[in-house]
Amino acid sequence: MVTPMAPEINSALDHPDPRQAVERVKDVVQRRLLDVYPTARIVRTDFFNHTYVPDLLMTWSSGAHRSERRVYLRASGDPGLLASDVQLLGREQQPLVVPLAQLGTGPAREQLEAVAEERHTLVLDPSGLGALPARTPTRTPTALASDAIVEGGRGIMGAGQVDRFLYAVGTGVEAAREGRTEPTRLALSQVSRHTVPDVSRRMSTLMAAMWQGSGRSLSEFPVSVPHLASLDETSLSLLLASPEIRDAGFWRRIRPLVDARTLLRTDITDTPNLQHLMRSAVQTWKGHVCMVVEPESARTGGAWRWVIENGHLGLHGPGFVAYVASSRKDLHAPEEFGAPLLAEVRERAARFAIPLTSIRMLMTNRSIGYDAPGEDVTHDPQLDGISAALGQEEGVIEAQALTSTRIPLRCNFVSRIASPPGARALVPFVELLGTTLRLFLGLTAEEAAQLEHLLDSGEPTAARWEQANLFDG
Numbered sequence: 165m166v167t168p169m170a171p172e173i174n175s176a177l178d179h180p181d182p183r184q185a186v187e188r189v190k191d192v193v194q195r196r197l198l199d200v201y202p203t204a205r206i207v208r209t210d211f212f213n214h215t216y217v218p219d220l221l222m223t224w225s226s227g228a229h230r231s232e233r234r235v236y237l238r239a240s241g242d243p244g245l246l247a248s249d250v251q252l253l254g255r256e257q258q259p260l261v262v263p264l265a266q267l268g269t270g271p272a273r274e275q276l277e278a279v280a281e282e283r284h285t286l287v288l289d290p291s292g293l294g295a296l297p298a299r300t301p302t303r304t305p306t307a308l309a310s311d312a313i314v315e316g317g318r319g320i321m322g323a324g325q326v327d328r329f330l331y332a333v334g335t336g337v338e339a340a341r342e343g344r345t346e347p348t349r350l351a352l353s354q355v356s357r358h359t360v361p362d363v364s365r366r367m368s369t370l371m372a373a374m375w376q377g378s379g380r381s382l383s384e385f386p387v388s389v390p391h392l393a394s395l396d397e398t399s400l401s402l403l404l405a406s407p408e409i410r411d412a413g414f415w416r417r418i419r420p421l422v423d424a425r426t427l428l429r430t431d432i433t434d435t436p437n438l439q440h441l442m443r444s445a446v447q448t449w450k451g452h453v454c455m456v457v458e459p460e461s462a463r464t465g466g467a468w469r470w471v472i473e474n475g476h477l478g479l480h481g482p483g484f485v486a487y488v489a490s491s492r493k494d495l496h497a498p499e500e501f502g503a504p505l506l507a508e509v510r511e512r513a514a515r516f517a518i519p520l521t522s523i524r525m526l527m528t529n530r531s532i533g534y535d536a537p538g539e540d541v542t543h544d545p546q547l548d549g550i551s552a553a554l555g556q557e558e559g560v561i562e563a564q565a566l567t568s569t570r571i572p573l574r575c576n577f578v579s580r581i582a583s584p585p586g587a588r589a590l591v592p593f594v595e596l597l598g599t600t601l602r603l604f605l606g607l608t609a610e611e612a613a614q615l616e617h618l619l620d621s622g623e624p625t626a627a628r629w630e631q632a633n634l635f636d637g
Contacts, residue, residue: 166323169196169294173264186212189237193262193293194220197235200296201314206235213239216252222260224315226398226431231315233260241265243272246287247279258316258360259285262293267322281319284360288313291323297330303405308367309333312355316363329354333367340371341409343378349386356387369399373421377414395421397429408436415444424449424477424490434471442470446597446619450590451488454600456580457499459485468614479597479618482611486601488593498579503559506551509577509603513542516602516612519566523547525558532558540566565603567595580604594619 169192176188194206197220204224211217218234225231234257238246241263253259261280267273267289280287297310309330313321321329336351348371355367368387373395375385382389395403400422409415422441432438459480468481476495478487489495503526513520520542522535534541534550541547551558565573565582571591575582582600584591598619601607607615 167196167199167294167298169290170266173290177264189264190219193235193237196293196296197222197314199298200310202299204314213237215249216254218259226401229398233258233315235260235262238263239265241267241289243268243270243276247272247276250276250279250283250285250287253283253285255283255285258318259283260314260317261285261287263287263289266290267320273320277320281357284316284318286313286317287320288317289320289322292321292326295323295326302407303402304334304407305337306330306334308337308370308402308406312359312363312367316360317358318360319358321358325358329358337371337374337406340374341378341414343375343380345384345386348375352387366396366398366402369395370402373399373403373418376421377409377411377418379413379417394423394426397426400426401430401432404430404432404435404437404441406437409440412440412444415440419444419448424451428472428475428477430472432472434469438470438472443618446593449593450490451593451596452490452588452590453492453495453581453583454486454488454596455495455498455582456484456486456600456604458483468618479601481601481615484601484605486597488596490590492581492583498581500578501580503561503577506547506558506560508606509560509563510542510547512603512606513565517568518542518599518603519570520563521566521572522564523560524562525550525554526561527554527558531561535564563603565599567591567599569595571595573599575600575603577604 172192173189176192177185179185179188190208190212194208197206198204201224204222207221209217209219209221212219219237220235221232222235223230223232236249236253236259238249238261240246246261246263246267250259250261267276267287276287296313297306300307312333313326313329319325332354333351335347336354339347339351352368352371355364359367368389372382372385372389376382403418418441422445468479471478471480471485473485474496476487476489478485487495506523506525509520509523512518519540521537521539522533523541525532525534532550534547561578562574562576565575567573571584573582573584573591573596582596582604583589598615601615602612
C-alpha cells in the first residue's frame with residue numbers, strides 16, 4: 165500500500181519555527197524508513213541540507229557484517245542542483261538522497277540518473293519513499309526486493325520506478341525458483357542496473373541458487389555468473405527467510421551450496437525453510453560433539469524444531485535442546501545432571517539396539533569400569549551380578565556406545581556430552597544426534613517415533629565417519 169509522503173513532508177516544512185520544521189521533516193523520513201526497514205538503527209545529526217554531512221545515518225547488521233547508509237535530505241527537487249550535490253558525495257558511502265520536493269523532468273533528470281548510477285547513489289523522491297512496502301513478518305520476494313532498494317539502490321526512484329523494480333525482482337525470484345528464463349533475466353537486469361555491486365551480487369547469487377534448486381543447470385542461468393560453489397551468509401539468510409519451500413528435491417539440490425559454518429553466521433534463528441534445509445542436511449553434515457541441555461524457556465507445544473541460539477545450532481525438543489558442533493570449544497559450559505541407573509541405561513540401549521562396549525559406574529565415591537573392546541556388553545549376565553552386589557543403586561557416569569554403523573561415541577551422562585574418540589573426528593548429525601538422544605533421554609514411544617522421523621531424510625545413507633585433516637583450520 166502506498167503511503168503518501170509529500171503531504172506529510174509539506175506539513176512538516178510549514179511549521180513557523182525553522183528548527184522545528186527541520187526536526188519534523190527528519191522525523192517523517194526517519195519514521196518512514198524504519199517502517200520499511202525496522203531492524204535498522206537511525207541516528208540524526210545536527211545538520212540539514214549540508215553539502216557533505218548527512219542528515220541521518222542508517223546502520224544495520226546482516227549476519228556478521230555491519231553496514232551503513234548515509235541519508236541526505238535536499239530542499240530542492242531541481243535535477244541539475246541534485247546532480248551537482250551527488251557528485252560531491254563519497255561513492256563508496258552509497259548515499260541515499262531524499263529530495264523534499266518532486267523531481268523535475270527533462271534532460272537534467274536524465275543527467276541526474278546517470279550521475280546517481282555512476283556514483284552508487286539512490287535519489288529517492290517522496291513518491292518513491294512512499295511506494296516502498298512496510299515490513300511484514302513474511303519475507304516475500306517483493307520484500308527482498310524492497311530491502312535491496314534500501315540497502316543498495318542506485319539511480320532515481322519515484323513511485324513508478326519502485327513499483328516496476330519490486331514487481332520485476334519479486335517475479336524474477338519466483339521464476340528462478342521454477343527455472344523460468346525470461347522473468348529471471350528481466351529481474352537480473354533490473355538488479356544489475358538499479359543496485360550497487362554488492363547487493364546485485366547477493367541477489368544474483370540467491371536467484372542462481374534457486375535456479376539450481378529448480379533442477380536446472382547453472383550453465384543455463386540467464387546471465388554469466390562465477391561457479392556457484394556456496395551461498396554466503398547474506399544470500400543464505402535471504403533464502404531461509406523467504407516464504408516456505410516444501411519441495412524436498414529443492415533442498416537436496418541446494419544442500420551442496422550450504423555448510424554449517426555459513427549457517428551460523430546468518431541472522432536466522434527459526435524459520436520453516438531452516439527446518440527443510442536441516443531435514444536434508446542431517447544425513448551429510450558432520451559434527452564432533454553433541455551436548456544436551458535443558459532449554460532456558462519452554463517452546464509452545466513441545467515441537468521438535470531446529471534452532472540457532474546464541475551462535476549454536478541445536479535441535480529443540482520437549483524439555484531439551486541438543487546442540488551440535490565441530491568442536492567442544494564451540495559450545496558453552498555444560499550443565500550437570502544426575503547419573504541414570506545402570507538398569508535404565510541398559511533398557512535404553514536394548515530398546516534402540518545401541519551396543520555398549522564399555523560402562524563406567526559410580527557407587528558413593530567409588531568408580532567401577534566394565535568393558536569389552538569392540539563387543540556389546542549390554543546383555544552380559546555379569547552386569548546383573550554387579551548390579552545386585554551394589555544394591556541396584558549404581559549410576560552410570562559414562563559409556564562408550566556404537567552407532568548403527570559402529571562409530572564409537574563416548575557418552576558422558578553427567579554432562580550429557582557425546583563425541584567420538586579423537587579430537588578431530590567427525591560424525592554425521594544423524595548418527596551423533598540419534599545415538600546421543602536415545603541414550604541420554606527417557607524417550608516415550610511417541611517421542612522416539614518423532615525423532616526417527618526427523619532424522620530420516622528419505623535419502624540414501626551417506627559415508628559415515630571421517631577424521632578431519634590435521635592441518636584444516
